[in-house]
Amino acid sequence: MKGCQADFLSKDRDWKLVISESFCDLGELLEYCEIDPSRASFTGKHDFAFRVTRYYASLIEKRNALDPLLLQVLPDAREFQLVDGYSEDAVGDKQAMAVPGLIHKYHGRVLLTLTGACAIHCRYCFRRHFAYSESSVDYRMNGQVMTYLSENPDVSEVILSGGDPLMVSDDKLARLISSLNRIPHIRVLRFHSRLLSVLPERISVNLLEVLKQFSGQVVFVTHINHPNEISAHNQAAFRLLAQDGYQVFNQSVLLKGVNDSSQILSDLSNKLFESHVIPYYLHRLDRVQGAAHFDISKQESCRIYQQLRSSLPGYLLPTLVEEVAGQSSKTPVHCD
Numbered sequence: 001m002k003g004c005q006a007d008f009l010s011k012d013r014d015w016k017l018v019i020s021e022s023f024c025d026l027g028e029l030l031e032y033c034e035i036d037p038s039r040a041s042f043t044g045k046h047d048f049a050f051r052v053t054r055y056y057a058s059l060i061e062k063r064n065a066l067d068p069l070l071l072q073v074l075p076d077a078r079e080f081q082l083v084d085g086y087s088e089d090a091v092g093d094k095q096a097m098a099v100p101g102l103i104h105k106y107h108g109r110v111l112l113t114l115t116g117a118c119a120i121h122c123r124y125c126f127r128r129h130f131a132y133s134e135s136s137v138d139y140r141m142n143g144q145v146m147t148y149l150s151e152n153p154d155v156s157e158v159i160l161s162g163g164d165p166l167m168v169s170d171d172k173l174a175r176l177i178s179s180l181n182r183i184p185h186i187r188v189l190r191f192h193s194r195l196l197s198v199l200p201e202r203i204s205v206n207l208l209e210v211l212k213q214f215s216g217q218v219v220f221v222t223h224i225n226h227p228n229e230i231s232a233h234n235q236a237a238f239r240l241l242a243q244d245g246y247q248v249f250n251q252s253v254l255l256k257g258v259n260d261s262s263q264i265l266s267d268l269s270n271k272l273f274e275s276h277v278i279p280y281y282l283h284r285l286d287r288v289q290g291a292a293h294f295d296i297s298k299q300e301s302c303r304i305y306q307q308l309r310s311s312l313p314g315y316l317l318p319t320l321v322e323e324v325a326g327q328s329s330k331t332p333v334h335c336d
């Protein structure tokens, strides 16, 4: 049987209550998934928080220590190895932080780090060492972030990120949207959120009402790496967004042992499309300290990508990219 029983799922439950029931102890997650905790590479010690929602855990195959969803969240002893070429700030966030909480890397758009909180903590996260406590957004109109936005008329898009911006309460999101509405050149609000897929309860009637308050366009980018992460529950959440006219894109990270096969990625693209989600980016791993065991060489990445290209129609093929600190855009990986 794929996955554990998921009778506890209900889209009517309060999402904060659902978050509070998450696994925050590795031993409890392993017990739930009926996996032997004595496996050598697992570690109860970690310098990056551990959290897994019960919904995500319900999709992990029982008694499978190599389950691709489990591997994404499993603290591993190799996270403590210092590896050449890997750093704490792999994508140059620090140097691009214009004011606390606002990262301005690319023309026309800025990214706000609203919170360090996430519903699940992915072990390969490129912000696993990010100093969120020094980089929080001030929601007031006269705060530094809003002043920066007001004074930069070439910025037309604000990307809400983190952490996960949907970990922020609806009230705070409404206040932020109200502030952004007072800056006429901000026309697009983009949410980068993994909650869409790992906590479907978050797409509530109240959130949909808050989103309607933005005067421009709202767009979502979610983060799904493997087709097993998609079920009827998060498909229902994606359908709610589609019914209200929101476009949802997906970005994945190419991860060793998780999705390093063109068949898996092809299945993912097809399942995303069935779920009203468009495959957008396939990222090579950001070289952040603690994640080197997920890396795949460029040659192998290209081999997988070329097979993927020959198995999908163009509109389902994500673009293979990597992020190079200091560049003016994501860098396409040239495989030919």
Ligand code: SF4
Residues within 6 Å of the ligand: 117, 118, 119, 120, 121, 122, 124, 125, 126, 127, 162, 163, 164, 194, 223
């Ligand atoms: S959900 Fe996103 S920000 Fe949060 S740990 Fe995963 S990759 Fe990092």
